[in-house]
Amino acid sequence: MIDWKGSWITDANDMHYKPAPYFRKEITTLKTIKSARAYIATGGLYEFYINGNKVGNRMLDPMYTRFDRRNLYTTLDITADLKKGKNAFGMLLGNGWYNHQSTAVWNFDKAIWRNRPRCLVNIRITYTDNTSETIVTDESWKTADSPVIFNSIYTGEHYDARKEISNWNKPNFDDTSWKKAEISLAPSSNLVSQQLHPIRVISKLKPAKVEKINDTLYVFTFPRNIAGTTQLSIKNAVAGTVFRIKHGERLYKNGRVDMSNIDLHYRPTDNSDPFQTDIYIANGKGNESFSPKFNYKGFQYVEISSSKPFALDRNNILAFVINSDVPAVGTIKTSNEVFNKVWEATNSSYLSNLFGYPTDCPQREKNGWTGDAHTAVETGLYNFDGITIYEKWLADHQDEQKEDGELSNIIPNPGKFGYEFATGPDWTSSVAIIPWKIYTFYGDISLLTKMYPNIKKYVDLIDKRYPSGVTDWGLGDWVPVKSTSSKPLTSSMYYYADALILAKTAKLLGKTTDSEHYFHLAQKIKNAVNDQFLNKTTAIYCSGTQTELAGPLYWGLVPDEFRQKVADNLYKKVQETNFHLDVGLLGTKALLNALSENGYADAAYKIASQEDFPSWGYWIKNGATTLYENWPLDVEKNDASLNHIMFGEIGAWMYKGLGGIFPDEEIPGFKHILLKPNFVTGLDSFEAKYQSSYGEIVSSWKRKNGKILYKVTIPPNASASLYLKHGMSLSISPKEIITVNEGLYEVIQLEAGTYSIKLNEK
Missing domain, CATH: 2.60.120.260 (Galactose-binding domain-like)
Known part of the structure; x- marks a missing residue:
């Protein structure tokens, strides 16, 4: 102090x-x-x-x-x-x-x-x-x-x-x-x-292109969409010349900067405060340079107009990429170049929305939407050492939480907005999900300990309002491609997740009475959800949308005896869309994981690697360098930001669904690693690296002569359980192994070291 x-x-x-x-x-x-x-x-x-x-x-x-x-x-x-x-x-x-x-x-x-x-x-x-x-x-x-x-x-x-x-x-x-x-x-x-970690200028970009519209108007194109600022450098301008520096993500057909997709929520009082626009008035003293100190924008294009004719070229402007300077800890490399660009775009959107707290977009809002943040938290943690940002933001949760336990949908909020909608568990489960993920990734219980009373107040509030165990409180599967899913189901899934996290945390903290109470509550929610939404004859939840089947699988609500049948139905459902997404935000979090964790990794990869609408690859093929707020490209009809993180779970899924790198919540912090790689059809090679607290974990594989060559590195003072599909013949060096059959898998126990494994594909 x-x-x-x-x-x-x-x-x-x-x-x-x-x-x-x-x-x-x-x-x-x-x-x-x-x-x-x-x-x-x-x-x-x-x-x-x-x-x-x-x-x-x-x-x-x-x-x-x-x-x-x-x-x-x-x-x-x-x-x-x-x-x-x-x-x-x-x-x-x-x-x-x-x-x-x-x-x-x-x-x-x-x-x-x-x-x-x-x-x-x-x-x-x-x-x-x-x-x-x-x-x-x-x-x-x-x-x-x-x-x-x-x-x-x-x-x-x-x-x-x-x-x-x-x-x-x-x-x-x-x-x-x-x-x-x-x-x-x-x-x-x-x-x-x-x-x-403080906010800093991370890198500087020169314009890739400049277009002269007329003697007082130029448009600059930068290599990618970023969050940050620009620096204008000029020489010999007439004193009093006004330069207006307008930033946007798109261009009109006439080449001018188009902000129609990002000014949706802006309500200008007058013309003196234009959106995403800096204004510089020259002093006429020779060399001049300007870069804003207290602002950042989201942009790829910059339009500079001057009140008097002034010649500009590529040397007059730089773009500064700015975000919280969190160290990178993960890398993904695959034989699919479009897929690699999806990973890069996901990371770019994550960093573009990290400014001392996680945001939704760097231009039109800059708000700490709770749902966007907990959906993307694993993507953040696999790729960046962001614990300090989340510790700060969870303290913001404590500041915002009402006495009865309710949380606002954006955190921090101005005190007069934030409790009207999107405050149910599908969004504000950030209070429980994020500290739990921090615990599993870092092995640090301090944040869970700090947040325990807040999670408890929140779960108790839902229990009080919805004693049946089923709640319809929430926003639902936000921005679905086509199909609408049951909000009571999706909200209750997150309610279950919160109650289960609370029960596990109480157990870790030695709060036996609380632990028993909340394990009982979690089971009550699970029973209520399955009684109300699961058709036990068809093994279908609600109407059987991708979200309604994937969500219960991912969050662990499906009874053991129905799990494979529900997974089979999910596979049939994605076949109907020719392995394309038909989900919103909540479904995007669950879909790929539910498939790859239940025997359908090939189907998950087919969905993840599509290059036509709707898909991440569709954005990339159409020039995206960040993730979008909506799947269509027609922003004239969809006021959508082109730099949103909410569909960013795919970045985490690459580590999980393909590399198979999971923390073990029983021995957290990657002290013990769960390795469940999937050698999916359609990829010739894959490599995931993650810098854990114990050192670098590597899970990489490639196909060669009908075999899978799999290499894995376990860091010092750590161990791993490697799950391989039962019946796959294999050889491993440098040492003999002991395998234990576990259902569909052979489980191989690995100590620290690097291993080369050859597997015969079925």
């Missing part, structure tokens, strides 16, 4: 005032500095400067929370930035989600916490003689308007370079005309250290 000193400060303006404020403070240090740290809390966003230079490379700090309940502070090592003698500190504050001045249907402009940006800074300097001092924010700091004349996390940033103040954040600057900072109230009384 930090023993905070000083005061929160702001300027004299209210929340409607548009220019972003500068703050500065100058000190003199007479001793030699040993170490120094800056502890920074803000309502809104900040950039921190010492002696004219920005400290670090972090973007959009601190992360977004429910500001009236919890604020994050960041810690910066500034030892190397300070010098003996005069030092100047500078702060530039942006609005972020704290002071949302743009209007949209989500009512963030009416958020109950909304206020003028403010900050609390403690700078702690330790000298070589072991004395120390703390520089704090108070009325001695000075403030003035910056050239950032407007900034919105949702729409764009406006910068008037004519208003630049030279050397404002350097020593010996004359700030006598600046005003004193004002003491302000804290956004909340709860300051928490920000302990997660």
Whole structure:
């Protein structure tokens, strides 16, 4: 805990005032500095400067929370930035989600916490003689308007370079005309250290193409759809020339940027705040460069218009790819190039929607939709070390949960939107599913322990509202291809999953009474679902859609004696669509897994690798570099984002359904690995690598001369159980093996090491 000193400060303006404020403070240090740290809390966003230079490379700090309940502070090592003698500190504050001045249907402009940006800074300097001092924010700091004349996390940033103040954040600057900072109230009384991977510029892209429309209008095409910003660099512009930098995902037939698919929820108050558009006003002083500090967009195309004729080419603009800088931990390589691109597009969409919390899309909403996040959590965890992001976001769940246990559909939410719909278990099961997945992937029980009371409150709420064990509370199988599935069935599936997770967690935590109670509740839900929805004569749930058959299989609701019959019916169902998807979001999570885990991996791969409508490959064949919000390409009739993560389960399924890499929840964290590879027809080779806490796990196979050559690596201090279909003749090196028959499988126990296995295909 930090023993905070000083005061929160702001300027004299209210929340409607548009220019972003500068703050500065100058000190003199007479001793030699040993170490120094800056502890920074803000309502809104900040950039921190010492002696004219920005400290670090972090973007959009601190992360977004429910500001009236919890604020994050960041810690910066500034030892190397300070010098003996005069030092100047500078702060530039942006609005972020704290002071949302743009209007949209989500009512963030009416958020109950909304206020003028403010900050609390403690700078702690330790000298070589072991004395120390703390520089704090108070009325001695000075403030003035910056050239950032407007900034919105949702729409764009406006910068008037004519208003630049030279050397404002350097020593010996004359700030006598600046005003004193004002003491302000804290956004909340709860300051928490920000302990997660920061947002950074990950890479830079040059335009692949530029089209001149006329002397004042150019359109730039970048290699792929991204989340991020652009940097405009110009030379010898006439002072006062206005450049409008418009970002979008599509082009009209006339070559102009088309935002009709992403401005659905935008409600402009006037023309001064255009969507996904930065505005730069040149100062006319030669070389000029602009990149927004407090905003990001989703785009592949950029349209730049100027108020006066100005020649532009590919050297005038760069795209910055920005997201939470989570390390990559997984790779997939296959003999199917389109399939490889699906994996790449899935990862691109996942990262495009990771900004200190998981979002749905980086352009029109940027909201933390709970259903999108728990559906994609395994895709995230197989590919990236994202535990810190989820730990932070689950704390956001705690901030949002009502006393009766209800959760909002977007987290964080503005306090006036989020409880009207999509708050049932099919969406807000994120409170249980994500901490459970973190436990199985990392072997770390701390998040489950922390969230246990919240999961319990949520499950108890559903039990109270729906004592029969069946609930219709939820949004249902969102955006189905064609068939509509039973909402009571899909909502009850997730209710069962939550109750079962709660029971298992109670057992892990030694809460015997709770464990018995919630195992009983889970069984009650399972019985009720099967009594109401399962036709025991036909082994079909409800009307037998792909979602209605796959969901109960995937979530473990099907009684053992019906499991194979239900799986057989699911196979027949996908045959009817010639192995094409006919599901929505919830069905997409379940379908491929239900098939590959029940003897129909070939069918799952056929679906996953299709290249005509509707499929992931269909998007790729039509130029997609990210995943879309809807299966059709006709966005004129479907206001669909082209960078959504909600259909991203396929990224996790590649590790599971083809590589067969599963954590063992009995011995979690990949201490013991369950290996269930499927050597599917249609692929000549496949390789999955996953960097677990114990080291790299490799599951790779290829076909050669009628045999499967399978290689597997088990990291040190780990072991694995390898499940191979019973009856497949095999040889293994470097050691003899012991096999145990288990139904359709032979189970081979493997210790740490690398193994080469030859199998004869049937």
